[in-house]
Amino acid sequence: MHKDLLRLARSERTVRPHLAACLAAAVAAGVLVLVQAELLAGVLSGRFAVAVLLPLALVVAARGLLGWGRGVFAGRTATALKSALRRRLLSRFQEPDTAGSQRSGELVTLAGRGLDALDAYLTGYLPAVAVAGVIPIAVVVRLFVADLETAVIVLLTLPLIPIFGALVGWTTRAVTQQQWEALTRLGGHFLDVVRGLPTLRAFGRARHQASVIQQVAAAHRTATMRTLRVAFLSSLVLELVASLSLALVAVPVGLRLLSGSLDLHTALLVLLLAPEAYIPLRAMGTTFHAAMEGVAAADQAFSLITPTIARDHAQVREQPADLPKPARNHAQIRIQAPGLRISGRDHAPPEIRFEGVTVRYPGREENALDAVTLRISPGERVAIVGPSGAGKSTLLHALLGFVTPSEGRVLIDGADLSGLDRDEWRRRLAFVPQRPHLFAATVAANISLGSDASPDEVRTAAAAAQAAEFVEALPYGYETELGERGANLSAGQRQRVALARAFCRPSAEVLLLDEPTARLDGRSEAAVVEATRRLSEGRTSIIVAHRPAMIELADRVVRLHDHAQRGAA
């Protein structure tokens, strides 16, 4: 049983009633099996009239109905719980993961297909557990009333199933755990080879690898079968206990019938009821393995979710898109350069100061940014240069509030950034990251990201970013749907769409650009530099740059040194 998952299921209002209905239907169907056995035994022994077949048919119909209900509510439980988990998972990255942890790929897989592994747990295992908790007891109670001797046999053999199950599981755990790693490695080999096929082809190893695949597959099979031989033992034991117990019940019953000490009705009832005591336990066992994958998925999900709860506000705030511009509430704003104010803005470009700012990402030995002190005047254009790994991007991330300095502070017009409302501060920024993400949406939606710009404003922004020409050449112009990560655009075009995004924020006073011309050819570069020049007018601009044309744009060049002496590349 997964504690976190069950707690979530209980606390979510969208899940709880469905789960309860599903479990109730499963248990009720189990109880009806007992009623069915009662009626059938009565008819077969001749105690009840043939007319009893009608209520029997009704019981059967009710079981069918309950089975249907169980499935429907199980489906509702599963989808509702997956949605709840998905919402929590996606809220997890409230702030971008600038440390570049590898968990983002994990999150994408998990929040996508990964959670489907929960289906088997929720729709199969949980109801089976509920039935196993109720029905065997009900059967034993009924048997006690009908025939004490049988009841005792069932009562004594019933615990053997969990006991043997645990015993076999306990002795095989060491074996399987040991083999699990090898199995995973062997199983992953094929994917590895297929992914590397172009490389193999280039070195003439592609054909040779076919025989390796065969060998590895054979090794995989041998190892798997070794594991399975042991793993299936537990189900063998379950099956043996169940069927031998039935024999153990049936033979003495037959002998007692012979001596006349038992009537036929009771005997038939016992024969029909006794297997029903074992079936729920076996059903639980068979759904167990599939359910364990769900448990693994749930573990993974909760390990991703939990840090947020500890960290900061994880709840999702619904934000209307047409939020009114925030009222001015910065008492400490000093308007230093009135000439720089642009209509439609709430603030003039601020003065930005870094005071001994050090950033260290968790789990890293070196500082990503090491005691940087820097003052940027309002309206100034600053180019940040330096070798890779010197912390150029981290400097921008600190300013964006993506990372919090471990030492020192960032001051905005004299106010500590950590004390400012982060969302409000970011509304004053326009940021173009090194590799801007283009969303699987229309070009227009990509440009107007986070704003409610009109189509005209989008077009103006695109033109200013030198993007209008190629966007209009796309099959549906601004309404063209971009593929995953903007797959149908070239690197330079993607960069210019991201610049258009910045242009689409006329209220922004501070422009943050992270190597906007990396990987561009000469002509694209010239276009982007020109766009950047226009965009930076009247704004404070901090540009991480490495190409001369971009550096020339700046009023001042700040060189960051590689304090940490990290290796190249």
Next chain:
Amino acid sequence: MTGMATESGTPLRLLAPGMPRRLILATLAGAAADLAGIALIAAAAWMITRAAEQPPLAALSVAIVAVRAFATTRGIFRYGERLSGHDVALRAQAGTRERLYQALVPTGPLPRRGADLLSRMVDDTDAVQDLLVRCLLPALAALLAGTAAVVLTAFILPFAALLLALGLLVAGVALPAGTAAAARRWSARIAPARAELAARVADLVHGAADLAAYGARDQALSAGMDADARLAKLERGQSRVNAAALGLGVLVQGLTVVAVVLAARSADLDGVATAVLALTSLVSFEPVLPLGAAGERFAGVLAALRRLREIGATPPAVAEPGDPLTLPETPPTVEIEDLVVRHGDREPALNGVSMRLAPGDRVAIVGPSGAGKSTLLAALMRTVDFESGNIRIDGVDIRRYASDDVRARITGLTQDPYVFQATLRDNLRLAGPESSDEDLAHAVRQARLDGWTDRTGWDTTLGEDGRTVSGGQLQRLALARALLFDPQVLLLDEPAEAVDEETADALLADLLDATRGRTTVLVTHRLRGLEQVDEIIVLEGGRVVQRGPHDALVATPGYYRDLWESEVLTRR
């Protein structure tokens, strides 16, 4: 070509020779287990009802033995079935994977963002396992057991056997067919919803920085949850269908038993026969009822097999000659003449490119991204076919040689090199299986990778997708491979990509040293040191726009001079 034809003629056969025998064994074990279960109840029912008539004990002894025997053997047969079934399934899966791989070898480069596609494809080979273990074996075993139950019933009361057969057919054939059809219909609707959710999720996670900076996060999150809600609605619909199948199965089982009892009563059968009939009918549904779920899985399995078959039928990237010539051992002269290469029905990636590579010549290819540089290398490596023009090796049409043979002579560092989940040594060795440790060390030094190998050691396993390898290290590892392989014509596709500038300059300088006197085609963005190569070709939009030595190109206005000036400016 002939070899190709037979391979694609039987794309991805399911069962290797020798498999049917194992499959039959597994099926028999499963049927025996099912039958033992039915026989156990039937024998117990007979024994009890007969005992109630109080015959001499001897009359029951056979039944008592039978009850005990069936009780013991059922579990053992089941164990045997599960083991042999999984063995068959794993063999089938291994065979499918190997044939899939064989089918992939001659196909061209896979789509750029093909990583997910590949995982999906590998998952599809699991479908074969499911087909056998979860669909075929249980269905066959249920068929045998069901038939046996019907035959047994027929001896007692033919009409009851008819009723039972009818019930079993509905539960074992009609219901699974229904769930399979429903699953097919629903998955056609669910797949796009799932893809949309995946796209939204990927946007949320990978675009987190952009969303946060632009305050668009909540909007994107609610778009993601909307996609989730749409998917959930469809999934609920699907679960309703499956639930209905589940309920119907129970209903059919119960009603069949009722009908059989009714038939037995109206035929005036005695208590013993009626009990045996009723209980046999009841229990004979046990192997049949799980087939509803199997039908659902079956639809997915069929779709997976269809996808695999399509891959098997993919035409090879280049047409192989029926009677390939043998390539000369001596370093060749390669001539490219008016080469036109087109990917699909787009604009030509290369549009009339000509060049000549004499032994020892070094040519650099320069141009913006998308100019056709990598396509030119792919054409030389015969991983892509050309539409018109020609490539000649020592005057002979390159298409007269087997592509494998061409790649043994003309190859090197390709786009998107891959790091295998293996040791550093094995990752290098694939380019030189016979190389000594000294050869490896030499190649590593030339690629300036020795600092890294000293730190991490030769026997460190490199991670999945190069997780423990940085972009620069990956590039240099690929370069080391190319140098180790030492082809007659060395191709280098942006060897200094993803390496910081200082290292890139040093790396290129070393490279130009190492390739002196060696036929080399170098695709590069960095121009420093290119005065050493014999010819520089500037590509733009698939055409040669400039060509000549470094000094001449720097003297003429154009792309090359712009790039050179920008590079000189950055050098401080």
